[in-house]
Amino acid sequence: MNKLKLAYETRKGKAYHGNSLELLDSLKDNSINLVMTSPPFDLLRQKSYGNLNGDAYIEWLSEFARKIKEKLTEDGSFVLDLGGAYQKGVPVRNLYNYKVLIKFVEELGFFLAEEFFWYNSSKLPSPIEWVNKRKIRAKDSVNTVWWFSKTEHPKSDVRNVLVPYSDRMQKLLKDGKKYYDPKARPSGHNISEGFNKDNGGAIPSNLLQIPNSESNSKYLKYCKTTGVKGHPARFPAKLPEFFIKFLTEPDDIVLDIFGGSNTTGEVAENLERQWIYCDLEKEFVGTSVFRFAQNEEQAKILHEKIINGEYVDLRDNTLV
Structure with a gap:
């Protein structure tokens, strides 16, 4: 191991x-x-x-x-x-x-x-x-x-x-009185006058x-140009x-x-x-560095270094 x-x-x-x-x-x-x-x-x-x-x-x-x-x-x-x-x-x-x-x-x-x-x-x-x-x-x-x-x-x-608010909610925010009446609903929800307050978005x-x-991500692009296979199960x-x-x-x-x-x-x-x-998996580690590479040439160099077991310092985003 x-x-x-x-x-x-x-x-x-x-x-x-x-x-x-x-x-x-x-x-x-x-x-x-x-x-x-x-x-x-x-x-x-x-x-x-x-x-x-x-x-x-x-x-x-x-x-x-x-x-x-x-x-x-x-x-x-x-x-x-x-x-x-x-x-x-x-x-x-x-x-x-x-x-x-x-x-x-x-x-x-x-x-x-x-x-x-x-x-x-x-x-x-x-x-x-x-x-x-x-x-x-x-x-x-x-x-x-x-x-x-x-x-x-x-x-x-x-x-x-x-x-983002729904289209209906955006209309309500513009003219609340036209779209709802503040009162208790049969469901038990109490819809107050502050219901149409703009909070910057919906929960x-x-x-x-x-x-x-x-x-068309940078990750997949560099995998292709470097000739290596990307991770098959990315979220x-x-x-x-x-x-x-x-x-x-x-x-x-x-x-x-x-x-x-x-x-x-x-x-x-x-x-x-x-x-x-x-x-x-070393290969997955090697290709993961593509996410931080500045260009195709750098991506190839970084990948090769990692596959060869070399440490790569990108803290100032320059090659070592």
Whole structure:
């Protein structure tokens, strides 16, 4: 097994190559504000980036969660993105993501602050057998995203992730008297005269509608020009962006223990948060630096250095 190694640093972050369990052991207790990650899922078909199945998967993931709980600040959060899956050979769902949820809460002592659902409208129909061929199931387009916390009152501010008002609400803000009467509704809601106050946006729901349709990013461009394969399971930047804005403040520390292409680190850097990345695969670490390269030539040099085991210093965004 590869020994943990610092691969590169940027102005706000550090990227490590190696086992995340070793990285977690090296971190101070109560020091991480947010762990935002998407591990390999419990899938029947083996993926190039590795995955386990069944109870073995849940125990494997729990080993990381136990250490994460120690490293989180008292008001810190652990956000875990898990895709759905089917049982082998039958059109019946695998409950692994719900088993993870229950185990983390009932056995490991996390709180479920809130459950989120990421709807990826651009996801291809799957599984092929039940959806495309036999046509007996609908397309699976939603991931469960569990927001765990160390205490019942984690740091959070929904005002940082407000969404644009609907057309109807915008009309109401312009002329409230024309569109509603302040009074109690049959539902029990008391609609006051202040209902049409402009708060800068609407409170988001826990259904995050974010297409994962990246095609022309700098990351993919440099993968192509360098002649290397990008990470096959990247989540879109808007997913970590939502939780980083929602659950942290500038200079807080964000950790991704299954870093992959380092979308989390790039978003954190842009939002002035400190970040820590780790991945077991050297090639994924090598391509993740593309997110911080200034141009194609630099991207190739940085990738080669990391693949050769050299440390890269990008703290002043120049080559060393």
